[in-house]
Amino acid sequence: MAQLVVLAGPTAVGKGTLLKALLDKHPEIWVSVSATTRPARPGEQDGEDYHFVTHEQFDALVAEDGLLEWAVVHGSNRYGTPRQPVLDALAAGRPAVLEIDLDGVRQVRRTMPEALFVFVAPPSWEELVRRLEGRGTENEAERERRLETARQEMAAAEEFDEVVVNDDLDTALGELEDIVLQAR
Structure with a gap:
């Protein structure tokens, strides 16, 4: 079975x-x-970027234990990872990646401690602010x-197995590629 790679980092880090x-x-x-209760942004497609669901549909997923993790993000909307597709991908031996927030990372660490946790960091706080703006x-x-959440996330970088600094896209991509492909 493949190893799950869990990717997190502050907003606008890339x-x-x-x-x-x-x-x-x-x-x-x-x-x-991921499933989310937030509305789609321009250009986002349901089922590709996110599964856009109502609050009632999200409540049902939580009640049915249909989510591997879920959290309220930026104090307003809920995001979660549907459980069964993750388990199916791993059982099939596919390299599998979750992109989730810090609360979700902590939930997955409790339920799947064998996963590999990767933090994507900005080259500096100033660059993160520039990217977000x-x-x-x-x-x-x-x-x-989002910046307040980013401060908390950056303070938790030490909780991760690997840190990839996204200063140069090609360099960061090469590092992430090595991590994910070695987790097979």
Whole structure:
């Protein structure tokens, strides 16, 4: 059975960009699609970027133990990892990656301690702020909420098995690629 790789890091650090580049090079890698109660952003597709669900549908997944982990993120919306697809990918021997928040990481560590936990870090706090502001997808209050969460996440980097600094995309991608492919 393959080893699960759990990827986390602060908002705007480039986790999604790294994962997309990794999948472009290695389509055999399976990446979990999270369920969320937040609305889709422009261009996001249900079932590809996230499973966009109502609060009632999310409650049902929690009640049925259908989520490997779940959390309230940025104080407003819930995100979770559907359990069965993860177990199916691992049983099939596919390299499997979860991209989740810090609370989710801690839940997975309790239930699947054999997973490999990877933190994606920015080259500096200033660069993280610049990237978040450059996205232009959040208003000022949301940016502040996300930055407060990012401070907490960065303070927890020592809880992870590996840290990949996303300063140069190609370098960070190479490091992540080595980690995920060795976890087979």
